[in-house]
Amino acid sequence: MTDLVVSRPEGLYCPPGDFFIDPWRPVDRAVITHAHADHARAGHRHVLASRAGEHVLRARLGAALPLQALDYGEAVTHHGVRLSLHPAGHVLGSAQVRLEHGGQVWVASGDYFASAHDERNPTCAPFEPVRCDCFITESTFGLPVYRWRPQAEVLAEVDDWWRANAAAGRPSLLLAYSFGKAQRLLAGVDAGIGPILVHGAVEPLNAAYRASGVTLPPTQVLGERADREALAGALVIAPPSVHASAWARRLGDFSDAFASGWMQLRGARRRQGVDRGFALSDHADWPGLQRAIAATGAERVIVTHGQEAVMVRWLAEQGLRAESFRTAYGDEEAAA
Numbered sequence: 001m002t003d004l005v006v007s008r009p010e011g012l013y014c015p016p017g018d019f020f021i022d023p024w025r026p027v028d029r030a031v032i033t034h035a036h037a038d039h040a041r042a043g044h045r046h047v048l049a050s051r052a053g054e055h056v057l058r059a060r061l062g063a064a065l066p067l068q069a070l071d072y073g074e075a076v077t078h079h080g081v082r083l084s085l086h087p088a089g090h091v092l093g094s095a096q097v098r099l100e101h102g103g104q105v106w107v108a109s110g111d112y113f114a115s116a117h118d119e120r121n122p123t124c125a126p127f128e129p130v131r132c133d134c135f136i137t138e139s140t141f142g143l144p145v146y147r148w149r150p151q152a153e154v155l156a157e158v159d160d161w162w163r164a165n166a167a168a169g170r171p172s173l174l175l176a177y178s179f180g181k182a183q184r185l186l187a188g189v190d191a192g193i194g195p196i197l198v199h200g201a202v203e204p205l206n207a208a209y210r211a212s213g214v215t216l217p218p219t220q221v222l223g224e225r226a227d228r229e230a231l232a233g234a235l236v237i238a239p240p241s242v243h244a245s246a247w248a249r250r251l252g253d254f255s256d257a258f259a260s261g262w263m264q265l266r267g268a269r270r271r272q273g274v275d276r277g278f279a280l281s282d283h284a285d286w287p288g289l290q291r292a293i294a295a296t297g298a299e300r301v302i303v304t305h306g307q308e309a310v311m312v313r314w315l316a317e318q319g320l321r322a323e324s325f326r327t328a329y330g331d332e333e334a335a336a
């Protein structure tokens, strides 16, 4: 039987369908799982992606993007390959790609957030397990050390940190990836503590989320002239790249924190040089990956980016046929 997805220099390729999934080079036909920069590159002649992610994808790749939007679960057939998209729970619009051809079903996950404790990202549709013969999985946090604590506990710590800073008259600078993580934090914090200001890179994504029907608390872009009084009790959400920059220094006396799955590792916060680290991730942790893979029923698993070697070894130990694809995908939770 022919493989429904193979690795090519341009990206993951479906030979019978003649299209790519999240290609890292411009191609004629691309299926895009989600709008993070390493999965959604510009320059494709035709793009197929989820309708739920249309606003964020256009916010990232331009309004003129040649996009065909599909509802979750809606199927199209191309060169005899039946294709449908299913929620991945990672960020708004994120999708797994289900391919059916010649009696086989393959699913390419893109990035996903699945939990062994039924936690979910409140800003997007929850991960949907899809039965398949072969599952192509990410493995960003595919090490046994990664086990997320309940989100509510982590968010309560963010609130406590913000509240204490506000009481001391200090702004709270929260470093978070501008697409996905920033909106998840906005949806999760207690907006009653004080005003919320955001970096200019964050607000266009907030607008895309709101246009897509996701409720977020009011936010204001932090302008060139920061008003010290307005800043005093504020939460300021900005991408990690502003750390220790002139942009951040305008905040005066502030406390900073970084929200990322990597903050679970001892020493990561110190290496990052921030006051606080909050381990909050949009990717599945080790038990979440295991549960998601088992739920597919797949006998063959191909690991893309992250901890490939550890995950492939673990899968082989479970009696599954396991291998990896070399990809150009990165990690949007890493510090800039």
Ligand SMILES: [Zn+2]
Binding pocket: 034, 036, 039, 090, 111, 332
């Ligand atoms: Zn992603």
Ligand SMILES: [Zn+2]
Binding pocket: 036, 038, 039, 110, 111, 138, 305, 329, 330, 331, 332
């Ligand atoms: Zn990724």
